[in-house]
Amino acid sequence: MNTTYLQTRREFLATGIKGAALVAASGFVPNFLTRSAHAIGADKDASVLVVVQLGGGNDGLNTVVPILDDLYYKARPTIGLKPKATLKVSDSLGLHASLAPLKTEFDAGRMSIVENVGYPNPNRSHFRSMEIWHTGADADSLSASNGWLGRYFDAQCSGSDPAKNIDLAQIGVSFGKVMPQAFRNSSQVALAVDNPDTFLWNASGETNNLAKAQEAIFAKLNQPGASTMGRNIESLGGITGNEPATLEFLRHTAMNAVLSGDRIRKLLDSSKSASNYPQTGLSQQLRMIAKLIAGGFPARVYYATQGGFDTHASQAGTHARLLNEFSSSTAAFLADLRSAKQADRVQLMAFSEFGRRVAENGSEGTDHGAAGPMFLIGNVQKPGIIGKPPDLAHLVDGDVAHQIDFRAVYASVLDQWLGVKSEKVLGKKFAFPA
Numbered sequence: 001m002n003t004t005y006l007q008t009r010r011e012f013l014a015t016g017i018k019g020a021a022l023v024a025a026s027g028f029v030p031n032f033l034t035r036s037a038h039a040i041g042a043d044k045d046a047s048v049l050v051v052v053q054l055g056g057g058n059d060g061l062n063t064v065v066p067i068l069d070d071l072y073y074k075a076r077p078t079i080g081l082k083p084k085a086t087l088k089v090s091d092s093l094g095l096h097a098s099l100a101p102l103k104t105e106f107d108a109g110r111m112s113i114v115e116n117v118g119y120p121n122p123n124r125s126h127f128r129s130m131e132i133w134h135t136g137a138d139a140d141s142l143s144a145s146n147g148w149l150g151r152y153f154d155a156q157c158s159g160s161d162p163a164k165n166i167d168l169a170q171i172g173v174s175f176g177k178v179m180p181q182a183f184r185n186s187s188q189v190a191l192a193v194d195n196p197d198t199f200l201w202n203a204s205g206e207t208n209n210l211a212k213a214q215e216a217i218f219a220k221l222n223q224p225g226a227s228t229m230g231r232n233i234e235s236l237g238g239i240t241g242n243e244p245a246t247l248e249f250l251r252h253t254a255m256n257a258v259l260s261g262d263r264i265r266k267l268l269d270s271s272k273s274a275s276n277y278p279q280t281g282l283s284q285q286l287r288m289i290a291k292l293i294a295g296g297f298p299a300r301v302y303y304a305t306q307g308g309f310d311t312h313a314s315q316a317g318t319h320a321r322l323l324n325e326f327s328s329s330t331a332a333f334l335a336d337l338r339s340a341k342q343a344d345r346v347q348l349m350a351f352s353e354f355g356r357r358v359a360e361n362g363s364e365g366t367d368h369g370a371a372g373p374m375f376l377i378g379n380v381q382k383p384g385i386i387g388k389p390p391d392l393a394h395l396v397d398g399d400v401a402h403q404i405d406f407r408a409v410y411a412s413v414l415d416q417w418l419g420v421k422s423e424k425v426l427g428k429k430f431a432f433p434a
């Protein structure tokens with residue numbers, strides 16, 4: 001018996017089962033994983049959800065502006081946007097001028113603006129509020145670990161046999177060094193893509209340092225001649241029915257990461273974008289997502305992030321730049337999808353962890369607030385304005401009161417777009433406005 005190998009295998013299983021980062025680099029893939037791989041099919045017509053997180057707390061009142069409300073201009077004498085500086089979307093609302101590319105989508109019936117989205121007992125902490133949005137938990141409940149999309153992955157994977165069916169269609173792909181909590185799941189079927197040359201299976205949100213440790217373990221596992229209990233490691237590639245549950249779990253999760261990483265790399269290297277994307281972080285994430293969708297990668301959910309919306313001071317210029325980045329990147333993404341005849345499959349959902357206070361502060365900025373707008377863009381079920389304009393005459397502790405629970409928006413996406421019963425994912429029923 002090779003005691004060095006057994007120690008390595010024990011180390012690998014321990015870190016893998018606890019959710020540590022698993023490097024999907026084919027040069028370090030144990031043979032027992034690669035030998036179990038087989039042909040994978042996917043439905044190329046399946047609907048796709050792209051989530052864009054506007055991190056930091058986007059100022060909803062200066063994004064979708066109540067242009068006829070005197071209370072808005074009274075609360076914001078410096079940073080309030082005059083009606084002529086907005087793009088009218090209704091008698092009483094105007095979009096920030098930087099959202100001109102999205103106004104085109106709105107006018108074409110390909111965009112929903114969901115007003116006053118939030119949750120009861122709002123929390124103004126970035127971390128706690130983001131946790132609530134990612135998990136779909138109540139504000140006063142104990143912290144949940146798995147995310148709302150992670151539970152969607154689990155619902156889709158339930159009842160499947162990973163030994164016989166490695167179903168990449170249930171994988172979600174996020175962009176960034178850390179897996180968003182919204183993706184955390186028990187089935188371990190999500191990928192975090194930081195650099196196009198590095199692909200991580202990262203269920204716990206750990207950083208790349210632990211991923212490097214996993215890579216070293218992979219290298220040890222794949223050493224020629226490594227054996228256990230008198231059998232070469234290559235023999236573990238076949239399914240004998242005698243493997244321990246941990247190895248079965250490992251084979252399922254690691255293989256998905258390995259096969260997906262290789263396929264993503266090939267798609268990004270081989271395809272070209274039809275759109276002229278701006279040189280911004282968000283646009284590059286969306287560019288890669290468009291390539292994967294057009295290339296037939298079978299993920300149902302993608303996740304991108306744009307930060308910087310915590311505009312406590314000198315908000316006007318920063319906010320205009322951020323909204324321009326969001327709208328121009330999204331417009332290029334949609335144009336790319338249309339060129340590839342994939343736009344009808346895709347819905348983009350944009351959210352922020354909270355809005356801003358109604359009153360501007362003394363630094364020509366705004367502080368952490370509560371409810372704000374969400375955007376659904378692309379193939380949407382109910383285009384136009386959903387909900388009423390913010391009621392600035394009845395604030396809650398200086399904040400816009402929420403009228404629509406964010407989980408009602410999630411429920412609509414789950415039920416009508418992803419095709420899974422939302423109650424199973426969210427734990428109870430949430431009604432989207434009719």
